[in-house]
Amino acid sequence: MPSPEKTIVPPKEGRAFHVPRGRHIRITTPKGHQAADFFAYNAHSTAEWLSPPHTWIASCSITPRPGDLFLSRFRRPMMTMCEDGAEGVHDMLLPACDQFRYEFFGHEGPHPSCSDNLMTAMRREGHEIIVIPQPVNFFTNTNVDPDGRLVAPENIVKPGAYVELEALIDVICVVSSCPFDITPKGWEINAGGKVTELEVEVK
């Protein structure tokens, strides 16, 4: 059993976490192979959110690495990556999954999604989110081939893999256990389409 300060984000669900300036958030995939969509907002204004495209420019990388700053869309440093216990298998390119993504692959009827998880988690905090920001996709094996092709081969992240970030301003973070339980060829986001829980610790 996890200690009391650890929160389990159940499979296919999302949760919000308040992380004051100077505190850390650690996200773990206990069983491995599970994408964690990550969003962060200025706790005092949800108009300011963590923006991967602005972050690429600051870090000169499309993949987050220890020591890198995560910038807001106003180019303010919001968080920094302290530790990477997942061997660099992360992505900041794929948008959050949504109902349309599942319908595109032939799913009929409602399907949980990271976009809905974000809106629900933030609504519980009293914030209505209209625009879905580009997430940081921790534990997602997405690569750009030398010819520019985007590929998402099998998820190779090991059980117990984690990342730890420090908040540089007061933030509200949302962590979503990506509900991608389908396995279209070339887009196996979670290994075998199996969706598992995430563990989050604010310390």
Ligand SMILES: [Zn+2]
């Ligand atoms: Zn997702």
